[in-house]
Amino acid sequence: MFYLKNDDMEELFRKAAESYEVDTSGASNWDAVHKSLHKPGDSGKKDKGRNKKKRRVFLWWLLLLPAGWIIYSAGKKTEAGSTHTLVQYEQAGQTNGNRHINRKAHNGIQDMRVAGKDHYALPDKDDTGGRKKHNATGGPAGKEYLGGIRKGAANDKTDNRGSSHSIPGGQNKETVTGEDDPKRYDGRKAGREKPTGGTTDEAVQSISGSIQRIFREDRNNLYPDAFQGRLITAVATSRPLNITDNDSAFQSKEIEGIRQRYFYATALLAPDLSSVRLQRISGTGSSMGLLIGYKTGKRWHFETGAFWERKTYYTKGQYFDKSKLSDYYRNVEMLFVDGSCRMITIPVNARYNVYAGDRKNWFVSSGVSSYLMNQEYYDYTYRRPGGEPATRGYKYTKAAQNWMTVINISVGYEQTFRSFNIRAEPYLRIPASGVGVGNLSLSSGGLYIGIGKNF
């Protein structure tokens, strides 16, 4: 038995490490080292980088210009709509509508009130003269309030809950606020001055002028000509305006207009099949995430979100860019590569409803996606200097970010139930440039199934 101190043990190992012999013949590869040291400079790399950047800028403009045009158009419509008298309504099952009385239209109606020397109640004006939401409660379900005119106002004398208003001078003098307070909509309180026109006729003309201005700015044609004529006549002659069933067409337009703009969120899940340059598919991945969208009108949507994805793919060695590998692998013949990755995908899409029904939509969608790679795994099968094939696996955890480098195309079907929707959407993603360590041209496809909610 002999004693060995800890320090001595370490000294033992130190000496062994320095003195042990190892066969160098299998490790020697001067050719590979020589190639790495003396290969011609790769100035093409910088050009590739510049081209990548140019492509990315181009894709951004390709997306932003139509998006900007669509937002501008939607904004114009909203501006036009703001000149109309809007009334919040509540119909059975319809909870998405919010309309506000615009100050212009409100003032026009105030003019009507003053000239008609009648009480005039506006449903959603508060004492400060500002706009506020109005719930048309109390009225029978299905009653619609629009353009300051309650349907059937001429005949309805007892509906004094909720808000309603009638054409001043009409025979129906029951104009009430939500709290039966006729004073509430006193034009003087609103800071409005009486028209300075001397005679009643002149006042009526000026009132008609206000309404005519509203109608002139009716870009969405919410008030057809026939209706406009009848309303002006009713005001001029101080007679009530009867809303008839013929007016239902533009009523539904307003209703539709109310329904169209809202946000929604949809959870989606899909199996994912990925391929490099349409080579064989080596496995099934997955994609799941949340999509957030905004509906700007009957047909157009804007969507974005985040998806957690797992992809598996295969490629022949010639399509794998070795420039990011170690010097050794850059100089060996790569036979083929099996890869997989985990990433976050951020799409930005514009969606168009080709068929837009009440509860069913068929749509097409297109946009760009960004791939944010979290982890990549590759099994490299390569030919060793001796000629025999070998396989080695590597894991890369340094995140690669490929912004706006993938083009999305999809078609889909959406079914709406109340404020929920179910969606089926086969998709295709086509790369505009390479992704990941190997700069692979990675295409993906799948079928999203999801459920969402409108807000």
Next chain:
Amino acid sequence: MEQLINLIEGCTGNDEKCQRVFYEKYLGYVLKIVYRYISTYEAAGEATNDAFIKIFRSLNKFEYNNSVNVERLLLGWMRKIAVNTAIDYLRESQAHKRYQPIAELPETDSNYLTGTDERVLYKELVELIKRLSPAYRTVFNMYVIDGYTHHEISEALGISEGTSKSNLARARAILQKYLIKNNKDSLLCFT
């Protein structure tokens, strides 16, 4: 020493012949360092060649300033590059989990310890180190054999100094157990 300086300057000037001579001369030295960190021979060979590429590319930064012992400085400088390359390789590669014993070499007298009652082959001692788990093996190699401090180890591996110390203690305990097991005939007592 003059020969070595000329060789270094030739390599710095990108002379292919000088680089080849340099490569052949120090291949064994670098491979021995890298092979202590990386389990498999093939992976160690790849990492060794990567290390040489880094050495040649940064040889112009090696300062010897007319020092007397240029080779000693050079070996220390190359050792750092070899260790860093091996650690980087371990981080990326999944091959470190596969243990492979050192290839058999013809026995020479230098392979045997002298001055002790028990004959232990250098090769077996190094194999004991390679049997450690990667975390313990790396810390043991860096601290005991390559002379890094715990602070340097923690910075290189991205671990705390406490973890470095505990890994070292654990590595020592395991190696002691291996030594006792391998030397059943003569008891080793550790003090």
